[in-house]
Amino acid sequence: MSAAITGSSMVTCLGDLEATFLALLEGRSGVAPLRLGDPGKLGVTHGYEIQDGQPASQPRLAGDWLADCVTKALRAAGVDPARRRVAVIVGTGLRELRAVEQWHADGVPLRLAQLHFKEAVRAAVPEVTEVHTIANACAASGYALALGADILELGDADVVVAAGCDTMTESMLTVIGKVTAGTSDMVRPFDEDRPGVLLGEGAVAVVLERPEDVADGRPCLGVLRGVGLTCDAYHETAPDQAGIVAAMRQAHEYAGISADDIGLVVAHGTSTGLNDPTEGAALLDVFGPDGPPVTAIKGATGHTSGGSALMSVLVALSAMRAGTVPAVVGLRSPMPEADKLNLVHGAPLQVSPRHAQINAFGFGGVNAVTIVEASDG
Numbered sequence: 001m002s003a004a005i006t007g008s009s010m011v012t013c014l015g016d017l018e019a020t021f022l023a024l025l026e027g028r029s030g031v032a033p034l035r036l037g038d039p040g041k042l043g044v045t046h047g048y049e050i051q052d053g054q055p056a057s058q059p060r061l062a063g064d065w066l067a068d069c070v071t072k073a074l075r076a077a078g079v080d081p082a083r084r085r086v087a088v089i090v091g092t093g094l095r096e097l098r099a100v101e102q103w104h105a106d107g108v109p110l111r112l113a114q115l116h117f118k119e120a121v122r123a124a125v126p127e128v129t130e131v132h133t134i135a136n137a138c139a140a141s142g143y144a145l146a147l148g149a150d151i152l153e154l155g156d157a158d159v160v161v162a163a164g165c166d167t168m169t170e171s172m173l174t175v176i177g178k179v180t181a182g183t184s185d186m187v188r189p190f191d192e193d194r195p196g197v198l199l200g201e202g203a204v205a206v207v208l209e210r211p212e213d214v215a216d217g218r219p220c221l222g223v224l225r226g227v228g229l230t231c232d233a234y235h236e237t238a239p240d241q242a243g244i245v246a247a248m249r250q251a252h253e254y255a256g257i258s259a260d261d262i263g264l265v266v267a268h269g270t271s272t273g274l275n276d277p278t279e280g281a282a283l284l285d286v287f288g289p290d291g292p293p294v295t296a297i298k299g300a301t302g303h304t305s306g307g308s309a310l311m312s313v314l315v316a317l318s319a320m321r322a323g324t325v326p327a328v329v330g331l332r333s334p335m336p337e338a339d340k341l342n343l344v345h346g347a348p349l350q351v352s353p354r355h356a357q358i359n360a361f362g363f364g365g366v367n368a369v370t371i372v373e374a375s376d377g
Contacts, residue, residue: 043177200302
């Protein structure tokens with residue numbers, strides 16, 4: 001089913017959606033020396049942190065960013081939760097693990113209820129009918145989109161807010177430090193000398209409505225045409241090309257289009273040894289060597305985990321509205337496996353695609369491929 005996207009809000013290390021998209025167009029990255037924890041112990045020196053000045057005596061809660069994004073997205077859409085049934089679906093990778101680390105290691109006060117995003121969302125928008133959390137790693141907010149569309153189609157809500165959020169955690173930074181050996185100072189998707197992934201953080205929310213419910217002159221940011229989902233269980237961390245290809249083709253089928261209709265791909269692009277070649281091979285399998293332009297945003301924002309899929313969706317919609325696709329930030333020399341991909345490299349590309357594909361792949365082979373269509377108004 002198609003769903004109209006009528007409102008949105010986002011926060012990354014670069015700022016809101018407008019600031020993040022401008023940074024992408026200018027080729028700027030939000031990477032900086034890591035402030036969280038001891039870099040010597042973590043094995044990571046850089047990250048994409050939101051510098052909000054929060055004191056260490058308070059728990060660092062992704063739910064705070066989430067609640068703000070949900071509120072702003074509903075306001076932008078002109079939706080009154082007191083008059084319509086509004087459901088909220090939140091995708092996350094780590095939930096509130098950072099706050100748990102602070103509680104355990106530093107004695108920062110934390111209540112059990114704060115570990116579920118329901119409290120934060122209801123404090124900001126008390127009229128919402130339900131708040132669900134799904135933890136599907138780096139594809140989580142893509143899954144939230146799919147579930148949100150199903151809820152609309154079933155008539156279980158009048159409006160759905162699909163969202164995603166995550167904060168950095170010391171435990172995940174330690175894992176990255178072991179994998180990258182502390183040598184990564186920036187995410188460089190599809191680069192020949194890609195150094196590995198680095199974490200970002202933030203939150204994002206979009207408002208989904210039935211197209212017939214927005215025929216009253218309210219603006220529409222774009223149309224969700226379909227989400228292809230696969231759950232491969234192929235390996236704990238390694239991606240599976242066959243599962244990724246299946247998710248892409250399923251997304252095209254659900255959207256009622258063919259691969260030839262796709263005018264832009266926003267890739268997952270993690271800058272890792274396995275993901276980038278596998279994703280590149282999958283794109284060539286589906287689109288061939290003369291495929292659509294391919295970009296990726298993690299060089300600018302870092303890997304924002306649960307929010308990454310939806311953040312890429314909003315960047316795709318922004319690019320379609322602006323008629324300008326940002327280049328892959330951090331890409332210097334494309335890897336040999338990407339030689340036949342139409343990577344947007346070096347400078348933005350002036351193009352106005354009608355349909356965009358957004359890839360998001362998570363540990364364990366949870367894949368979400370989203371198709372969005374540009375809106376005429």
